[in-house]
Amino acid sequence: MYIWKCWRDSRARFVTYLILVSLACAVVIGIAAKMGGPAAFQRGPDGTGVWGLWAFGGRILLGGVLAVIILFGALSLGAGVIGEEFKEKTLWFVFTRPRSRRVWVWTSWFVGGCELLVVILSAVVGVYTGLTYLSGYMYTWRLLATVLPLFVAALAVYTMAFFLTAVSRSGENGFAWGEGILLIDLLLPLALYYWRIKVSSVFDVMHDGCAWAVGPASAFPWRLVIICVVLTCALLLGTQILMERREV
Amino acid sequence: MLLHLNPASGVPIYLQIENQVKHYIAAGALKSGDALPSVRTLAADMRINPNTAARAYQNLERDGLLRSVPGGRTYVAENPGGLLKSEKIRRLRPYARQIAVEGSQLRLDPQDIVNLVQQEVDALEVVDERIGNPDK
Amino acid sequence: MSELAIRTNKLVKIYSQLRAVDELSLNVPRGGVYGFLGRNGAGKTTTLRILLGLARPTAGDATVLGFAMGREQVAILERTAYVSETKTLYGALTARQLVRFTQSFYPHWSSEAVAKYARTLEIPMDRPFAKLSLGNRTKVCLLLALAQQADLLIFDEPTSGLDPVGVDEFQRVVAEDLAGEGRTVLISSHQLADIERIADWVGLIDHGGLLLEARLDDIKSQFRLITAAGTGLPQGKSADIVSVNSDGDFCKYVVRNNAEAFAAELRSQGATVTDVSTLGLREIFLELVRKEELCTSGNAGEIAVPASLPI
Numbered sequence: 001m002y003i004w005k006c007w008r009d010s011r012a013r014f015v016t017y018l019i020l021v022s023l024a025c026a027v028v029i030g031i032a033a034k035m036g037g038p039a040a041f042q043r044g045p046d047g048t049g050v051w052g053l054w055a056f057g058g059r060i061l062l063g064g065v066l067a068v069i070i071l072f073g074a075l076s077l078g079a080g081v082i083g084e085e086f087k088e089k090t091l092w093f094v095f096t097r098p099r100s101r102r103v104w105v106w107t108s109w110f111v112g113g114c115e116l117l118v119v120i121l122s123a124v125v126g127v128y129t130g131l132t133y134l135s136g137y138m139y140t141w142r143l144l145a146t147v148l149p150l151f152v153a154a155l156a157v158y159t160m161a162f163f164l165t166a167v168s169r170s171g172e173n174g175f176a177w178g179e180g181i182l183l184i185d186l187l188l189p190l191a192l193y194y195w196r197i198k199v200s201s202v203f204d205v206m207h208d209g210c211a212w213a214v215g216p217a218s219a220f221p222w223r224l225v226i227i228c229v230v231l232t233c234a235l236l237l238g239t240q241i242l243m244e245r246r247e248v
Numbered sequence: 249m250l251l252h253l254n255p256a257s258g259v260p261i262y263l264q265i266e267n268q269v270k271h272y273i274a275a276g277a278l279k280s281g282d283a284l285p286s287v288r289t290l291a292a293d294m295r296i297n298p299n300t301a302a303r304a305y306q307n308l309e310r311d312g313l314l315r316s317v318p319g320g321r322t323y324v325a326e327n328p329g330g331l332l333k334s335e336k337i338r339r340l341r342p343y344a345r346q347i348a349v350e351g352s353q354l355r356l357d358p359q360d361i362v363n364l365v366q367q368e369v370d371a372l373e374v375v376d377e378r379i380g381n382p383d384k
Numbered sequence: 385m386s387e388l389a390i391r392t393n394k395l396v397k398i399y400s401q402l403r404a405v406d407e408l409s410l411n412v413p414r415g416g417v418y419g420f421l422g423r424n425g426a427g428k429t430t431t432l433r434i435l436l437g438l439a440r441p442t443a444g445d446a447t448v449l450g451f452a453m454g455r456e457q458v459a460i461l462e463r464t465a466y467v468s469e470t471k472t473l474y475g476a477l478t479a480r481q482l483v484r485f486t487q488s489f490y491p492h493w494s495s496e497a498v499a500k501y502a503r504t505l506e507i508p509m510d511r512p513f514a515k516l517s518l519g520n521r522t523k524v525c526l527l528l529a530l531a532q533q534a535d536l537l538i539f540d541e542p543t544s545g546l547d548p549v550g551v552d553e554f555q556r557v558v559a560e561d562l563a564g565e566g567r568t569v570l571i572s573s574h575q576l577a578d579i580e581r582i583a584d585w586v587g588l589i590d591h592g593g594l595l596l597e598a599r600l601d602d603i604k605s606q607f608r609l610i611t612a613a614g615t616g617l618p619q620g621k622s623a624d625i626v627s628v629n630s631d632g633d634f635c636k637y638v639v640r641n642n643a644e645a646f647a648a649e650l651r652s653q654g655a656t657v658t659d660v661s662t663l664g665l666r667e668i669f670l671e672l673v674r675k676e677e678l679c680t681s682g683n684a685g686e687i688a689v690p691a692s693l694p695i
Contacts (some may be wrong), residue, residue, distance in 0.1 A: 098461040295559050
């Protein structure tokens with residue numbers, strides 16, 4: 001029943017998120033269609049679609065603007081999930097039900113995580129189907145595989161917001177701190193680039209994943225993906241330990 | 249059986265119950281063989297602890313005023329007050345002593361004190377018949 | 385199986401410099417109704433939160449229903465129903481939905497109890513919790529606790545916001561369905577009159593420590609207010625003398641034990657004992673927690689009992 005409750009609480013946020021992302025995807029496809037017509041959709045050597053234009057759409061938009069929307073949406077989702085319990089002061093209630101505290105932490109994280117997955121899946125599948133339909137032939141499976149880097153990056157940001165909300169005992173604070181950290185993570189590499197120091201950000205996970213999808217020469221960003229996964233696990237564990245020790 | 253209980257009083261509730269039941273029996277409002285409400289009903293109606301009601305009933309039973317059927321209800325005993333006369337006198341003496349002390353402190357005439365007691369005894373309807381004193 | 389539903393052993397809880405709970409050793413017998421009393425900030429709610437696992441003690445341990453607090457907390461929570469001081473639940477859910485939600489955690493849940501109490505407590509079942517008055521919110525919290533059919537019920541201010549009819553219904557529920565049915569009830573409340581009706585046992589906590597823990601009947605039969613007149617009357621407190629209030633040759637003593645012996649001693653010293661009267665729970669509470677002068681002015685329900693009556 002707690003899953004139902006978490007879903008109820010995050011419904012609105014989830015739907016908003018989904019709509020925003022879908023709109024962004026529609027824009028991507030629209031631009032792709034407008035900017036080149038059929039010539040934009042070239043057929044590659046292995047018979048599937050691969051194209052200069054998707055390079056634009058894929059890297060700048062899917063890996064770019066869309067990615068940023070996905071990341072900030074993940075923040076919002078992560079902060080909302082336990083944030084609701086803090087806001088309504090109902091932690092005393094859940095913690096006096098006969099379940100260990102970690103069950104609550106993991107369940108709420110899981111529900112938000114599923115919602116996140118749905119959003120990203122819809123985005124990628126939506127773009128994929130749209131492009132396939134418009135061009136008339138199947139696109140490279142690599143495009144679908146971008147779900148992995150996109151999801152893993154978003155999940156890390158989501159779990160960070162989740163953790164920060166638990167630390168600050170407030171959804172608003174969790175979101176605000178998360179925003180701050182995310183911005184630093186996104187902007188710092190740009191600044192450091194000026195001094196020729198290359199630092200990866202969570203954006204790079206998403207961008208590089210999309211680059212791999214569209215460009216035959218790019219490598220799949222395994223290292224970054226693994227870092228995200230490890231970070232996610234650490235933050236989740238941290239949240240669990242925090243909530244287990246917390247006074248309510 | 250209508251009881252009026254005052255929980256805020258310094259007198260424990262079980263005692264209040266006992267006193268009022270004794271009063272009803274003495275006044276004839278409760279006759280031999282009458283059934284008393286069950287402990288649970290009494291507790292629920294009066295919003296008191298069943299243990300309190302049970303204790304009152306047990307004490308009254310010990311004093312011979314009530315009798316209970318195992319697993320069933322509690323009734324006014326056939327011969328309520330079936331104690332030995334000497335025991336009854338022994339129990340009543342402290343009250344009598346106190347009346348004497350209070351009366352003398354108030355500078356009442358000894359006869360006035362005795363008359364007072366008589367009046368109270370008369371005020372209880374047909375006391376002797378009800379209790380049916382076998383020791384007479 | 386232990387005779388005690390709750391047993392705490394020198395429980396300590398320190399917040400920064402404040403000793404909220406100070407070597408508290410509580411004993412709550414099984415099957416009874418235990419009135420947990422104390423001033424605001426005395427440590428009642430903190431103690432309850434520790435027992436329920438919402439807070440961790442600084443020192444000491446406890447067993448609840450035979451299970452070790454902390455280590456076996458889930459087992460405790462399976463058998464314990466709790467109504468918190470803050471009656472907050474999910475605002476968007478209705479009582480009916482809250483019932484469905486809560487029901488899923490308890491195999492012994494009673495839907496009949498839900499129907500019965502929803503009716504007798506007059507609970508609006510289909511309005512969102514956030515839109516309910518405090519009294520109704522309290523009732524919903526009570527409903528969820530009662531339907532659980534728990535072995536131990538811990539109520540923290542269970543009648544807050546309830547109108548007199550609601551309070552009466554709650555008392556009836558405790559008297560009829562809880563007490564004497566083998567369930568243990570612990571009520572933490574400021575409503576001394578309600579506690580006085582229904583409690584078997586009373587535990588009075590002050591500044592984190594236990595001032596008094598005894599059967600209510602025993603407390604009432606042992607505490608006495610002795611008024612005496614004379615010269616050279618004892619002025620000091622002792623183990624038995626809780627407070628002394630003197631005015632010229634008159635002295636009022638609140639005694640917690642051996643009142644007869646003390647009165648006799650006063651008489652033997654030539655004093656006149658003008659009154660030995662009983663005390664209600666409110667007076668006893670005030671006497672024990674207040675440090676200043678006697679506060680038996682305006683006693684409700686004080687009945688003069690002559691000294692030598694066999695009470």
